[in-house]
Amino acid sequence: MNKAYQSLERHFARLSSLSDALGILCWDKEVMMPHGTADRRADNLAILEGLRHEILTAPEMADLLAEADAGEDPWQRANLAEMRRVHTHATALPGDLVEACTQATTRSEMAWREARQNSDFAGFLPHLTEVLNLTRQVGEAKGAALGLSPYDALLDSFDPGTRQTDIDPIFARLRTELPGLIAAVLEKQASLPASIPLEGPFPIARQEALGRRLMQQLGFDMTRGRLDVSAHPFCGGATHDVRLTTRYEEEDFIPAMMGVLHETGHAMYEQGLPQNWLSQPVGQAAGMTVHESQSLMVEMQVCRSRAFVEWVAPLLRQTFEVAETTPAWQPDNLHRLLTHVQPGLIRVDADEVTYPAHILIRYDLEKAMIKGDLALRDLPAAFNDGIHSLLGLSVPDDRRGCLQDIHWPEGLFGYFPCYALGALASAQLRTAAYQQDASLAPAIAQGNFAPLMQWLRTNVHSRASSASMPEIIRAATGAPLSADAYLAHVRRRYLDHAPDA
Template identity: 30%
Template sequence: MASTALRVVYNNLIEHVRKYKILQSVNALADWDELVMMPPKGAESRGLQKTVLASLTHDLQTSPLIEKYLSELVTTQDDQKIVVKNDSEFDEYEISNIILIHKEFIRNTKITKELVERASELSSRGYHQWVEARKKSDWTLFQDTLQEWVNIRKEMSLLIEPNQNIADTLLDEYDPGMTCEQVAQVFEDVKKELIPLIQAIRKKVEENPEKYSDASLLAKIQAGADELFDQKEPFPVEKQTELSKQVAQELGFDFEMGRLDVSVHPFSTSFSTNDVRITTRYNTKEFVNGLAGTVHETGHSLYEAGLNPLYAYQPVQSALGTTIHESQSLFWERHVGLSKGFWRKWLPVAEELFPYLKQKKLSVDDIYRSANTVTLNNFIRIEADELTYPMHVILRFEIEKGLLDGSISVADVPKVWNAKVKEYLGLDVPNDAKGALQDVHWSSGAFAYFPTYLLGAMASAQISASIPDFEKHIEENNYAFLKNWLNENIHKRGTVTLTSNKLLKEATGSELNPKIFVNYLKTKYSALYDL
């Protein structure tokens, strides 16, 4: 324990920070309500409410009190490394709290108000310009906006860390401690292995399309639905909701402290470890995507609910960036939800809920193969399967890196994009809407976010490979064991390790290792496509 004087300072700092963390949770609640429950005419008043919340939060985040408390708790070395004074008197969670608060304070105070306002205005304007450009499939309508974002993100990065690589500063916001150079090397390793695998599968499909290309679950179960049941909706929303709730609860989602609702785009949010909420969406022509969305978001929510309750509204009671967060959702969606063991349990349940599905008499092998089909002719990232998805992320990372270091001009993005799609996926991009304009992220300046989708997928493979008897637990429907392992080794640790690599080393024995991810994909898809 720290000395009495330091303990008072530390407690005062934590109490101050808790106030704006609680305000942030209230803002998150307002966001959830806006997307799920709010009537359309409530938009104007909600905007006013969120503006006031943002102002109050900003005032607390940049308060001179934080600087005063930190000056008594930390010192800065010549290499700018933050050192906690008398750190032997604090436990590891307290030390991490101090370091994280200092890091956040520097970020919040170094960016000028004028720059924040420019970014806010551009975010609103940029979204509408992106929508229009995508609608017309015309990159030139969006490129000026993207150039503005490149300039703003460079300015912000240089203010925060003037001596650091711009891309590293941006990436640190989503995956603390990870560097652009590390990501580039990892992605190179993945490319070398997966591009030939995708090409081999394409050749196999072309040689025997009857056996390999008609694996779409939608094609198998939708054909003849109207004739068989005289209805256009063989998978009613209420029955899909029932299935989603059953699955989420079995995986460990507690409906006494959570909700499942519907939104345009599935998401997960939390306001405390005792209030986590997920949404999904349904298509009455098929049920797998809605269920996959539920499983994915359940993974996110289990992480938030599993954070250490002893540190409520403190920095260490937070998810460790989007890479680890994504690893949790993909752990459940891909390594559990796409497995044969999962479908042995849930296909009979789905057949009882959907008489039409029972009529089709699908085997577990049918649905396993269908759910794991490689979508070779797909241009859209969010519709990609787990084997081709990495290529979608890698090309975006490489383009962002080029934009930030000046090796790629904004005007040349479509040309570079199309060339990479051809090289990595063997496809000719037909237009900008299916190419460089397909994602909304750049309209809000979200650079360095894309890599975490793939880094999270890699981490999920590494985590599942580290759990003893992983496949056996799925076969036995022992989801509680998997959830408890994650609670102890990932969730409760929060941000105490400060970096994702350190957390992975603690939990799995090594830092992020692309070989584990590559071997997982090669083993699985070589078997599926008889390579």
Template identity: 60%
Template sequence: MPQSAYQDLTSHFARIGRIRNALGILGWDKDVMMPSGAADSRADSIATLSVLCHDMLTDPRVGDLLDRAQAPAGTWEAANLHEMRRAWLHAASVPAELVEASSRAASRCEVAWRTARRDGDFAALLPLLSDVLERTRELAIVKGAALGLAPYDALLDQYDPGTRRADIDPVFAELRRDLPGLIAEAQAHQATLPPVEMPAGPFPVAGQETLGRRIMTALGFDMARGRLDVSIHPFCGGAEDDARITTRYDDADFLPALMGVVHETGHALYEQGLPAQWRTLPVGQSRGMSLHESQSLLMEMQIARSRPFIDWIAPLLRETFGAAKTDPGWSADALYRTVTQVRPGFIRVDADEITYPAHVLVRYELETALIDGTLPLRDLPDAFNAGIRDLLGLEVPNDRLGCLQDIHWPSGAWGYFPTYTLGAILAAQFRQAAFDADPAIAQGIARGDFAPLLAWLRTHVHGQASRLSTAGIVAAATGAPPSTRAYRAHLRERYCGTGPH
């Protein structure tokens, strides 16, 4: 019996998936293991395999097979076909010359950005960033035409399939309205609390690592299918059955590595929980960046910065670093106060939970206006600073601390920023639904028992892979469409003294 078009497609996409797994390991190795002298050679290998994947994806036979392939509606097979078509449309809609021009513009701009950021010199970056923006707009237009989407939605769809500006705008408008008040309220509440008291270091790296592994394992990370290592910029990477997270240690402060490990473990648990029978195929992959970020933020923000979690780890921390229970900085009260401290600042990646969305709102508003063409790029610094002033009440002193701080725009990642806050919103919604569904989930945390939580996530999120849209997964898991209700309640409870955690 001849193979069906569907079977031909799955064989072809599985082959692409196996090369992507190779790329995952090569990318991880580049950031964690590779000696500096191998950078050029590695870039060549990665480029060769990336071009190969792109060529396989845009092979003319793929379009023919997609036209002929069939699968019963509502099945995983149908979702698999849908994802194959989506991947093909994204790749095949862009002429090779535009792919190359975009990639070259971004590479050049990214290099120049490192200097421009250091010098706070936006004018120096403007021509190259303008080039990136123009190529990105072209890309957005041709992809949008192929996908039947507005240009910005086509960019967004690369990172967060199915999410549209029309979904984001009302959510972010609501946040923009409420956030300044919420932050003010949080700061007022914080003023009534005792001052933050940090335990005194140094905190040996070996102890931080051992504790990190203990917490990873408690959260459900499978060490036989992943690793923990060190890199300059923490990330979760690797390949299927091989989720590799990284962190960096500071022996003067154990919290960044600790919370970083929890955050990346959230990402890795998602990857480790994808359904084995669909691995290597498009439908078996994680759904998108919002959902991915929801899993890391659920673990870091919803769980690890909650009081029950701090109650569990406070004694482990004292044991790890040989501190006395009576040492005031090591009490669960003091640690909880530290991990929920509110401190508006200029740098997004250093922001606390409640001021973080302000950074995202500013970037989202600016990048949509830049793609629409309603904001001239030369006006970006003023507009950026105005946004920070409006939302955080801070005067940005220079572009290094302002619009030059992130690599996203110079590197061509437009449409990415909103997924951070969408993820934070979904994290709260998932946490609430999980707690409502099974009382053992909340009860387990203070004992370090996360098995009930993981079981719920496995069934309702991880195991769904890309079978449904993000909104579809959220609705099936929580019984409601994506909403900021749980997120806003969570922020008020934690930061405004209105609730138990």
């Protein structure tokens, strides 16, 4: 490695400190900040983001990147490649486009909140039109800089290395198989006795203690992170200080518990990133798909499995002081509650079987929007058609249709597919892990996550961004990412009722 590379490492370490600061300030904004300071905080965050952008796009940085030689070490080489990718993304956009995007999405997000409430797509259309126009310019500018199509360039912002040509065949397979599979699962479910609801209330202090207990069980390091409460659960904070949140309802503890498990999956990834590289681009998570695979690994693959439910049932009864023999609190019923399938209109409420359908619809639509093949006035009808064809439901209003998500109003195009890819990746990784190490499944049945986490550390977490998502999945599982493992998982859990699924 040469001096220019060493100098770049110092610059990027400074950028990493700014990112840490932004991470903690964003966490604070959602968890701690008094509401009267919201505008000022927004200004502060914008100024810090601006500083980061300034440092990243300074002429000196381009010179150093041109001169840099990372030498033979594969991590330093990968680090330099990531530096160049990040730099290209940042410098691809002219300053006035960045500013126009910020202003348009700020306006659009506010307009969307009102439009959603009133199911007023027509009122929102001018905002979405503006955001889409600007996002298409972003895609073109980034695409030109990266040598990619506009949609691939947008994808690359969230999931480096993932391309439309990888996704299309996978999603085509899901589109073919999913409707029949959902129907079969619903038929099987209807043939079984109905689940018994759990009766609350469930005191919040106990829910919180339960969440902390499960985080500990998963191996979360409380000396380098926190659990708190926010309106929308998330995993954020800084590289050495991973902070997750949940929200509690007294009437039902399952949403908070599953929320903590989901976010702890994200957090374990962050805490498992290589300590020596945390302040460099190569030491960051490999993108949205791998991140989501880690949260779904915990929440969906493991913690809704029969084996885990067997282990957790006594802990739940003890937490909420329920008699050991109460029928609703037996593993069988708890498992049924945790794996209930019900096609619905709202993506974020969907179970793991119907969830990908929501993504397939959005993926097609956003590709068409970026390409210019879908006039925005036709979006609601196209969205509703998609829901009807994949889930058999009629959308009664746009509030529960194409206005339900914040992503497009915020200018996030190329983000949705990662959710479904993450679900597929989680199934593929879990299947490979259980096959490669026969001790993992029995350990989970004892509530022991250590062997699974060790496998994930070795095969996923510790690789950080030294490889791309497609490379990480292939190396860990021996095959490229596909829908196979996910479809097999759904059949085993929901049709075969395999005892470990």
